[in-house]
Amino acid sequence: MLKKGLFKQPKNELEKGGRMPKKPVSEQGTELTSQCPACNLKTPVTMLLDNFNVCNCGYHFQFNARQRIDFIADEGSFCEMFDNLESVDIISFPGYEGKLKNAKLASKEREAVVCGTAEIGKNKCALFVMESGFMMGSMGSVVGEKVTRMFEYATENNLPVVGYTVSGGARMQEGIISLMQMAKTSGAVKRHSDAGGFYLAVLTHPTTGGVTASFASEGDIILAEPQALIGFAGPRVIEQTIRKKLPPEFQTAEFLLDKGFIDNIAPRKDQKQLISKLLSMHKRSW
Amino acid sequence: MSAFEKVLASRAKDRPTGLAYIIAIFDDFIELHGDRRFAEDTAIAGGIARLNDMPVTVIAMDKGNTTKEKIYRNFGSPNPEGYRKALRLMKQAEKFRRPVICFVDTSGAFCGIGAEERGQGLAIAENLMEMMTLKVPVISIFIGEGGSGGALALAVADEVWMLENAMYSVISPEGCASILWKDPKKVKEAAESLKLTAQDLKKLGVIEEIIAEPKKGFESVYKLLESKLTDALSRSLKIPAEELICKRYERFRKFGVFKEI
Ligand SMILES: [Zn+2]
Numbered sequence A: 001m002l003k004k005g006l007f008k009q010p011k012n013e014l015e016k017g018g019r020m021p022k023k024p025v026s027e028q029g030t031e032l033t034s035q036c037p038a039c040n041l042k043t044p045v046t047m048l049l050d051n052f053n054v055c056n057c058g059y060h061f062q063f064n065a066r067q068r069i070d071f072i073a074d075e076g077s078f079c080e081m082f083d084n085l086e087s088v089d090i091i092s093f094p095g096y097e098g099k100l101k102n103a104k105l106a107s108k109e110r111e112a113v114v115c116g117t118a119e120i121g122k123n124k125c126a127l128f129v130m131e132s133g134f135m136m137g138s139m140g141s142v143v144g145e146k147v148t149r150m151f152e153y154a155t156e157n158n159l160p161v162v163g164y165t166v167s168g169g170a171r172m173q174e175g176i177i178s179l180m181q182m183a184k185t186s187g188a189v190k191r192h193s194d195a196g197g198f199y200l201a202v203l204t205h206p207t208t209g210g211v212t213a214s215f216a217s218e219g220d221i222i223l224a225e226p227q228a229l230i231g232f233a234g235p236r237v238i239e240q241t242i243r244k245k246l247p248p249e250f251q252t253a254e255f256l257l258d259k260g261f262i263d264n265i266a267p268r269k270d271q272k273q274l275i276s277k278l279l280s281m282h283k284r285s286w
Numbered sequence B: 001m002s003a004f005e006k007v008l009a010s011r012a013k014d015r016p017t018g019l020a021y022i023i024a025i026f027d028d029f030i031e032l033h034g035d036r037r038f039a040e041d042t043a044i045a046g047g048i049a050r051l052n053d054m055p056v057t058v059i060a061m062d063k064g065n066t067t068k069e070k071i072y073r074n075f076g077s078p079n080p081e082g083y084r085k086a087l088r089l090m091k092q093a094e095k096f097r098r099p100v101i102c103f104v105d106t107s108g109a110f111c112g113i114g115a116e117e118r119g120q121g122l123a124i125a126e127n128l129m130e131m132m133t134l135k136v137p138v139i140s141i142f143i144g145e146g147g148s149g150g151a152l153a154l155a156v157a158d159e160v161w162m163l164e165n166a167m168y169s170v171i172s173p174e175g176c177a178s179i180l181w182k183d184p185k186k187v188k189e190a191a192e193s194l195k196l197t198a199q200d201l202k203k204l205g206v207i208e209e210i211i212a213e214p215k216k217g218f219e220s221v222y223k224l225l226e227s228k229l230t231d232a233l234s235r236s237l238k239i240p241a242e243e244l245i246c247k248r249y250e251r252f253r254k255f256g257v258f259k260e261i
Helices: A045-050 A065-072 A096-107 A141-156 A172-194 A235-242 A253-259 A268-281 B003-010 B018-025 B067-072 B080-095 B113-117 B120-132 B148-152 B173-181 B184-194 B198-203 B219-236 B241-253
Strands: A025-028 A031-035 A042-044 A079-081 A085-087 A113-120 A123-130 A161-167 A199-207 A221-224 B027-031 B044-051 B054-061 B100-106 B138-147 B159-163 B167-169 B209-211 B258-260
Touching: A031 A045, A042 A045, A065 A113, A065 A123, A065 A161, A065 A268, A079 A141, A085 A141, A096 A172, A113 A141, A113 A268, A123 A141, A123 A268, A141 A161, A141 A172, A141 B258, A172 A199, A172 B120, A172 B148, A172 B167, A172 B173, A172 B184, A172 B241, A199 A268, A221 A253, A221 A268, A235 B113, B003 B167, B003 B173, B003 B184, B018 B044, B018 B054, B018 B100, B018 B138, B018 B219, B044 B080, B044 B219, B054 B080, B054 B219, B080 B100, B080 B120, B100 B148, B120 B148, B120 B241, B138 B148, B138 B219, B159 B198, B159 B219, B167 B198, B173 B184, B198 B209, B209 B219
Parallel strands: A123 A161, A161 A199, A199 A221, B054 B100, B100 B138, B138 B159, B138 B167, B159 B209
Antiparallel strands: A025 A031, A031 A042, A079 A113, A085 B258, A113 A123, B027 B044, B044 B054
16 A cells, blocks of 8 residues: 655665765775764774775775676686666666666766676675666666576586675666566576576675565575675655655665574675585585 | 556556456455465455356456545555565466466555565565566466566556557556656656656567456446457467467566667
8 A cells, every 4th residue: 555655755875875975985084984874983994895895894885796796706717797787778768778877987887787707715606796886776677687688598518606796676667577577587597496596696785675575585505794784664654655664674685684684794804705605515416 | 548648547546456347357256265375365366267167367457446445445455465465376276277467456565664575675676586487378467557676566467458548557646756857746747758658668569468447337347358368368269388488478578768879
């Protein structure tokens, strides 16, 4: 049921620039530092990057898709695929073309997911990493197509899939076609799974809406980064529906672990080793 | 009718609800309750019935007509248990080789603390995955509102049909106007832009059939659906399961418009 005024506020934390600031960098003299929203400590950016963009207190700053690939894939092993796909304004939706243009400039990516093959601890896999800088990682035709192709490629080539999600949900500007991507990607995940393929999903801040209700929740193993917001409905929408403030831990990775919906929380510093181990334990002899 | 007038028609108070279709079209409906996991969700009703002697599994979202019914049915907004019950009944249908017919009418999956705590996103995702490879024919019919992922979770089907004044959208026009354009007054433009009417969706290839609505009474609609369902299902029951699943995959695989540069 939709109540009046339900949608007056931004749908999720990302939209209002939320829990993890997009650009944590502030200029202070000549040295760039980032101030941690959790402990308020200012840390030089170079030091942060050496620590996977994680503050000493454990707070995880946002990582873009290329940074993630750099830190998770063995050096020089990533081979990008399907990067020639570009969105079009399918239903002549007001303002969409401009938004796409800005998103490309802001993220320096062609779309909201980067796909390819990689080795992680010498384990070959298909890897997709979503990019929140491109229209909040929303899923339209191109995201749906690239993720689908990635799973189809992995199925054909007997590869496991490692997927990092970050998304505000389905891309409204593509109307019903964006909704269809949920079914399309789920079908490809199912085929990969039925063929015995291993799929490891890593949910990062924030993963919501149509991506949560499709491939983000379909992993054989689902990990999440500390404190990541993960849910179907965004917290603001829920707050306005129930007219109550939500507890701060609601929809965090820790909350989901407690409720039994994710396998574990994976701090960034442990991810590479953990994913390598999991991949090597799912090696197939055929 | 404009797109927004159709949205209003799809939500009209006197519109037949899902259970009305089940009772009018099928014989011997036996309702089966519960998800066998946590609870019974009355926003979705389901069970076994006969369609011209053919045993079928029927699943319907129901909004209720009176205030009392609406509250009992949670205004047709399912919790995870509703989707899990639906999946349980579909799996049961698969085991006994019964076709599945789903009636869709919801403003969306329920949005609340409990729904999130019990995995609303996962429940929808599991339906999408499992319906994609269900070994029996599935037909989904949109009879009113088709609200986003909450509607899609009962619509990964071989064929999707829509009543003339039903709608199906990634987001409500109200949501679109407020979130995207920060102007709740722009609902009409939003309804137009989202391409959510049966006519638009037919053009986009998202649905196979539009079911015409008479000015008054739905008797002729029920009759038409009864014969169309009988035809379609007796045809698809002859198709080998492998082929059926392959076609369903291709049906959804083709959605998406982009350029390759
Ligand atoms: Zn800190």
